[in-house]
Amino acid sequence: MDMNAYLSMFIDESNDHLQSLNENLLRLESEPEELSIVQTIFRSAHTLKGMSATMGYEDLAALTHEMENVLDLVRNSKLKMDSFIFDTLFKGLDALETMVQDIVGGGTGKADVTAIVTSLQLILKSDYSAGKAAQPPLEAAVTTVDGSTSASGGMLLDEFQSSILLQSIEAGLHVYHVHVTIRNNCLLKAVRAYMVFEVLERNGEVIKSVPSVQDIEQEKFDFTFSVFTISGLTQEELQGQLLNISEIEAIVVTALDSETLAVLSNAPAAAAAEAVEATVESSAVKPKAEIAREAAPRKGQAAPAPANVSRTIRVDIERLDMLMNLFSELLIDRVRLEQLSSEIKRSDLTETVEHMTRVSSDLQSIVLKLRMVPVDSVFNRFPRMIRDLAKSLDKKIELVITGADTELDRTVIDEIGDPLVHLLRNSVDHGIETVEERIAAGKPETGTIYLRAYHSGNHVFIEVEEDGRGIHHERVLKTAIKNGVVTEEQAKQLSPDEINMLIFAAGFSTADKISDISGRGVGLDVVKSKITSLGGNVTIDSAFGRGTKFSVQLPLTLSIISAMLIKLGSEKYAIPLSSIVETGILRKEQIINVHGNRMIEFRNGIIPLISLSKVLDSPDFNENDEDETEIVVVRKGEKWAAVMVDEFIGQSEIVLKSLGKYLTNIETISGATILGDGYVALIVDPNSLIK
Structure with missing residues (x-):
């Protein structure tokens, strides 16, 4: 069998299991007595090992x-979990991730893990295990009905296993003994056994296997084995799914009750095996082909739907890019057809164009959603990272994540991970104080880092905020002057926000000692350049002694958006509809002055009034000549503003085109679009208008 055909699936599923292991180990660290978490971790590790x-x-x-x-x-x-065991398991996970990444790069997945294996074996051999040293030597083994071995004086089920099974029966769950027979001409019987375990674990929990899982994986068994399992499926459903596995000769699923379980729990292994054997013999053990014939639908009877059929496929991102580009061209032609239809005014043409508009709108929605991915795929790696950093720096830190279901375009998701790592590492190293410093400052000993994501118009904002030291402006200016970033004269003219932005200068750092985790500013120039290359920007809000907030603004980078088309004199502009709260008409007498700033009353509050013609330097429109003017109320997060415009043209679907590398510094304009009449309209970025 060519295993390379399954490599992509193996990599994807391995990454999923590694992420699950990381998340659940973190949960277990905070709830070390919760054995259900351990069971989840064990299943993930077991599946990864088998794969x-x-x-x-x-x-x-x-x-x-x-x-x-x-x-x-x-x-x-x-075994009781402690700090050493957690640290060793986390190191093991890091090594596993490294090995999987090596496989992704075309390697063999080999790595030197001697130190980690030694630590794991030390845990197993030492006195960690309760009462392990007092265990008697293994007794002579006897052969059970399954061809497996067990201690002649031991029990088929130990006290813990019996307790779990009994509690499950009393709770009304399905508890089964599953006897599996593999065809005697099977070449990879361990693989078939693994597939059986995969089905059982997907639908429930395996409590005991005879022989042991290790012996089965090493093919130290004949062609039969048995399993005690708790399942969510009925007896027939479970048997049907197991029989779908190729090269399985027969499956016997026997439901266990408390009486049968008591026999298996209290009798020696040999006697228990006889009880199991009697149960198996009393069941109709039929070959797979015969059971399949009986299960086949009779004439005129509909076949049942196949269980667990995969509903997803993986698509190359380049194909999605091609689909997006083709649909963008289709949309431009659609808008042109709509305009021609309104000019020609033929009913049959109008009906056809309207139908095409409805169909293409549905198609557009599907195309856009195909590329969207929740930021959770990036955020889920950070709890483990913060845990390790806090431990290495002897700090107490809590990471609070909100908005993880916020969606971003796949291309942005792939690029945003590293900048966020830099920001979080700086927050841990230089933002959050030590426990002693926080107590002395009257703060809780545990520092908090907030990682947020939310939509605002045609952008996504990601914020990294901590309640730590904040930025010391005098220290930043002193370092900036020393490093030649600014002169003393320039430093005197800088506003607090401009001083904050100095830490993004290349190589800038206020750290007395540069650690291997971060130095304030080391890597932040990389953060800014990466975010800028994605068409976004980053700002800082900091108060000394109270904390710092980094706000990263990112475009959705979607090629198609809904927009309101407006006019300023002879020029046409587009404002993304997702940023607009409402539109209206404003009279001159409704404008009020607050500290020299023009404001208007809006929804029981006061919001700033912005002249778009002044911002864009429109040559042939001046709102001062008008007694009343149209306004568009836009929002950025929780901040609102009213924008004055000349005239509304109407709503339209537009194709977002980049302005190119020569026009990247135009703050108010996020791109351009081609209208149905062939004219080019610039797309206004409302987020840049709200400070």
């Missing part, structure tokens, strides 16, 4: 196996 072994990545499988051994003791209440 790796099947694909031939032995080093990956071996390390996961060692981690799984530790987790097995924890879930069976024979």
Whole structure:
């Protein structure tokens, strides 16, 4: 079998399992007594090990196996988690991620993990395991009905396993003994066994296997094995799914009740095996082909829908780019047809164009959604990072994430991760104080970092805010003058916001000692250049002693948006509809002055009034000549403003075109579009109008 055909699937699923392991280990660290979390972690590790072994990545499988051994003791209440165990497991996860990334790059997934394996084996061999040293030596083994071995004086099910199964039965859950027979001509019986376990774990939980999972993976069994499992499926459903696995000869699923379970729990392994054997023999053990014939629908009877059919496919991002570009051209032609239809005024043409408009609008919605990805795919790596950094710096830090379901275009998602890492590392290293400093300043000993994401118009804002030291302006200016970033004369003219932005200068740092985590400003110039290259910008709001907030503004980078077309004299502009709160007409007497700024009353409040003609230096329109003028109320987060315009043209779907690399510094304009009449209209960025 060519395993390369499954490489892409292996990589995707491995990354999913590694992310799940990271998230659940963090949960377990805060709730170390919650065994249900341990079970989830164990299942992810077990599945990852099986996948790796099947694909031939032995080093990956071996390390996961060692981690799984530790987790097995924890879930069976024979090992209590502590700081050393958590740190070792997290180091193991880091190594696994490195090995998977090596596979992504075309490597073999090999890495030197000797130190980690030694630590894991130390945990297993030391006195961590409760009562482990007092355990008696293994007794002589006897062969059970399954061809497996167990201690002659031992029990088929230990006390912990019996307790779980009994509680499940009493709770009304399905508890089964599953006996599996693999065809005797099967070449990869361990793979078939893995597929059986995958089905069982997807639909429930495996409590015990005979022989052990390790022996099955190493093919130390004949062609039969059995499993005790708790499942969400009925007896027939579970048997049907298992029979769908190729090269499985027969499956016997036996429902267990409390009485049968008591026999298995209290009798020695040999006697328990006889009880299981009697149960298996009393069941009609039928070959797979016969069961399949019986399960086939009779004539005139509809076949049941296949279970667990995959509803997703993976598509190359370049194909989505091509689809977006083609649809953009289609939209330009559609707008042109709409204009021609309104001029020609033929009913049949109008009806056809209206139908095409409705269909293309639905198509547009689908095309745009295909490219959107929640920022959670980036945010979910940060809790683990903050945990490790806080521990290395001996600080107490809580990370609060909001808006993780906010969606961004896939191309932006792929690029925004590294800038956010820089901002968060700086917040941990130089923003949040030590416990002693926070207590002395009258703050809680635990510092808080807020990571937020939200939509505002045609942009997404990502904020990194902490309640730490804040930026010391005098210290920043002193360093900037020393490094030649500004002169002393220039420094005297800078506003507080301009001083804050100095930390984005290349190589700028106020740190007395540059650590391997960050130095204030080290890497922040990279942050600014990366965000700028994405068509966004970053601002800073800081109060010394109270904290700092970095606000990153990013475009959705969608090619198609809904917009309000407006006129300023002879010029046409577009304002993204998603930024507009409402439109209206404003009379001169409604304008009020507050500290020299023009404002208007709006919804029981006062908002600033902005002259778009002055901002854009429109040559042939002056709102002062008008007794009343149209306004557009726009918003940026929680801030609102009223923008004065000359005339409304109407709403339209427009194709967003870049202004090119020579016009990247035009703050108020985010792009341009081609209208149906062939004219070019500039697209106004409302976020740049609101300060």
